Amino acid sequence: MLDNRRGPAAKLGRWLGLVLLVVSSTLWAAAPINTLKRGFISDSDTGIAINGYDTVAYFTEHKPVKGDPSHSFTWMGAKWQFASQAHLDLFKATPEKYAPQYGGYCAYGVARGYLVTVEPEQFTVVDDKLYLNYDAAVQKKWKADPAGFNKTADAQFPLLLKK
Incomplete structure (x- = not known):
C-alpha cells in the first residue's frame, strides 16, 4: 500500500533518507584508497606510511625528509610521520591534499x-x-x-x- 502522508514525520523521513544518501555517496566517492593491501603502508610490520617520510615535506621542502615518530598521525590505516608539528597540523587539516x-x-x-x-x-x-x-x-x-x-x-x- 502506498503511503501518501505529508505530515512532519513523513518530511523528516524523507530528509533523513536524503542525508543518508549524501553521506554514503560522499564516503563512496572518497574511495578508492587501498587500505586492504599495502598501499600507503610501506612497512607492513609497523604500518608506517611511505617508509616514515614526511609527505608534507615533498610540497614544502621539495625534497624527501624523514619524519619523526613523535609527530605521527594515523589516517587510512597507516601511521604517517612528520618532521615537525606544523607539517602534522597541515596533514591533519587536509590529508587528501598531501597523500x-x-x-x-x-x-x-x-x-x-x-x-x-x-x-x-x-x-x-x-x-x-x-x-x-x-x-x-x-x-x-x-x-x-x-x-x-x-x-x-x-x-x-x-x-x-x-x-
Missing part, C-alpha cells in the same frame, strides 16, 4: 596495470599532487609523459583495487 596519488603505489606501475611499491626518494609533485615511483629508472619513464600515464592510471587504479 600520494594511487594509494602510495608507483604511478607508472598503476598506469601499466600493477600495484608496485615505491622508493620514497623517487617523487614528483605535479599540479599539487604527489606521485611516487618504484625507482629512478621507472621515474625517468614516468616523467616522459606524466599527463598521459596519469590519465591511464586514473582509469586503472579503481580496477586494480578490486583484484
Whole structure:
C-alpha cells in the first residue's frame, strides 16, 4: 500500500533518507584508497606510511625528509610521520591534499596495470599532487609523459583495487 502522508514525520523521513544518501555517496566517492593491501603502508610490520617520510615535506621542502615518530598521525590505516608539528597540523587539516596519488603505489606501475611499491626518494609533485615511483629508472619513464600515464592510471587504479 502506498503511503501518501505529508505530515512532519513523513518530511523528516524523507530528509533523513536524503542525508543518508549524501553521506554514503560522499564516503563512496572518497574511495578508492587501498587500505586492504599495502598501499600507503610501506612497512607492513609497523604500518608506517611511505617508509616514515614526511609527505608534507615533498610540497614544502621539495625534497624527501624523514619524519619523526613523535609527530605521527594515523589516517587510512597507516601511521604517517612528520618532521615537525606544523607539517602534522597541515596533514591533519587536509590529508587528501598531501597523500600520494594511487594509494602510495608507483604511478607508472598503476598506469601499466600493477600495484608496485615505491622508493620514497623517487617523487614528483605535479599540479599539487604527489606521485611516487618504484625507482629512478621507472621515474625517468614516468616523467616522459606524466599527463598521459596519469590519465591511464586514473582509469586503472579503481580496477586494480578490486583484484
